[in-house]
Amino acid sequence: MTDIAATDAVAGRAGYLVGVDIGGTKIEAVLIGPDGRVVASRRVPARRGGDNVLDDVASLVRGVAGDRFADVAHVGIGTPGRVDAATGRIANVVNLDIDELDLGSLVSGRLGGIPVHVDNDVNAAAVGAARVLCGDDLSGTVAFLNFGTGLAAGVLVDGVLQHGYSGAAGEVGHVPVDPNRFDCPCGQRGCLETVCSGASVARLWPTADGRPPMPDLIAATRRGDGEARRVLAMVTHAIGDTLQIVAQSVDPRLIVIGGGMAKTGGPLLEVILDELHARESACPFLKGLDLGARLRLAPVDAPVGAIGAAWAS
Ligand SMILES: [Zn+2]
Incomplete structure (x- = not known):
């Protein structure tokens, strides 16, 4: 976590992070403070279709961040389907009726240009479980x-x-x-x-x-x-x-x-x-x-x- 904090300092941000977990039935988000602790969480039922997912993710990020939104340095999203982590593009999210979606850059655009990383849900859960256990x-x-x-x-x-x-x-x-x-x-x-x-x-x-x-x-x-x-x-x-x-x-x-x-x-x-x-x-x-x-x-x-x-x- 210190690596990301250092990067944030370079970017001139205070180093809050938001993580979003897109599931077949719900979308869940957490706000993580500069000390690495979860300071807020929020979830909404998942709606199908690319536009709905973009709307829901963007409003969930703003909602969970609240008045810390300006201090959010980075948003990470975990999603099912095929994920290109390098570009943030996703494909074949069958449960949510998404064939293809440029998820990373479209969410970033809706959040004023905050860097967004997209990974598959299993990789995200692996990182989260390791963080909690270790x-x-x-x-x-x-x-x-x-x-x-x-x-x-x-x-x-x-x-x-x-x-x-x-x-x-x-x-x-x-x-x-x-x-x-x-x-x-x-x-x-x-x-x-x-x-x-x-x-x-x-x-x-x-x-x-x-x-x-x-x-x-x-x-x-x-x-x-x-x-x-x-x-x-x-x-x-x-x-x-x-x-x-x-x-x-x-x-x-x-x-x-x-x-x-x-x-x-x-x-x-x-x-x-x-x-x-x-x-x-x-x-x-x-x-x-x-x-x-x-x-x-x-x-x-x-x-x-x-x-x-x-x-x-
Ligand atoms: Zn097989």
């Missing part, structure tokens, strides 16, 4: 696994997001691991995302009245339900594959489990640890990595998407 010590590598509608990872090295050559770093959801499994909308077969994303677990273990599937699946397994046991084994196996792919690629000091599935809490951590320990019992190399000791659940009581959007760059 405080000021962002040294080393932190991997954030988002088990949400889709499955993707965000990787930070010394607090800096790794976007990769084409912006696709961390897209582990579309690594095909099992040719005998499900077709994936991406065109391949057996992608990790077809088994262990939040949406896939909901498909494999449908629940009544909107209850989240993962806690229900774990509870049914513990009651001795054979079908639940079969489904959970498939899901936790895919989660284990995802963890190993990410962890053995970047050897992070922390592996953060995020996305909607993380709200399952302790029981999710237990079934993941069971999976890891089963694998470790057959593999001294894996046991030596002790990945279980590096696992954390993303904070559920902080708006990590909006906080991370403010700091992502």
Whole structure:
């Protein structure tokens, strides 16, 4: 956070930041003070269409900043869809009926030219979760696994997001691991995302009245339900594959489990640890990595998407 404060001093601003998290159902914003703390937050229901999103984001930024608006040095936005972080352009935000939108520069224009950075929502959540879990010590590598509608990872090295050559770093959801499994909308077969994303677990273990599937699946397994046991084994196996792919690629000091599935809490951590320990019992190399000791659940009581959007760059 000191880096951005220094940049702000150069720009002659007092160094407040605003982070905006665009979701399929709501848009949330936080105002972060020069000391790095969240000083205000605000949210509105999301409306579909590019013009509505631009209006809502701009008015939310002004609203959350209030009389500090003139001191806002930088606005960061996290959004679903395809994001070009270098240009601020977004595309294919299906939930909000956006085909293409020059989000960064159009929001900047509506806010009097304040610099705006746009990143994808998983990367923003990765930064936010790391900030909340690690405080000021962002040294080393932190991997954030988002088990949400889709499955993707965000990787930070010394607090800096790794976007990769084409912006696709961390897209582990579309690594095909099992040719005998499900077709994936991406065109391949057996992608990790077809088994262990939040949406896939909901498909494999449908629940009544909107209850989240993962806690229900774990509870049914513990009651001795054979079908639940079969489904959970498939899901936790895919989660284990995802963890190993990410962890053995970047050897992070922390592996953060995020996305909607993380709200399952302790029981999710237990079934993941069971999976890891089963694998470790057959593999001294894996046991030596002790990945279980590096696992954390993303904070559920902080708006990590909006906080991370403010700091992502
Ligand atoms: Zn795929």
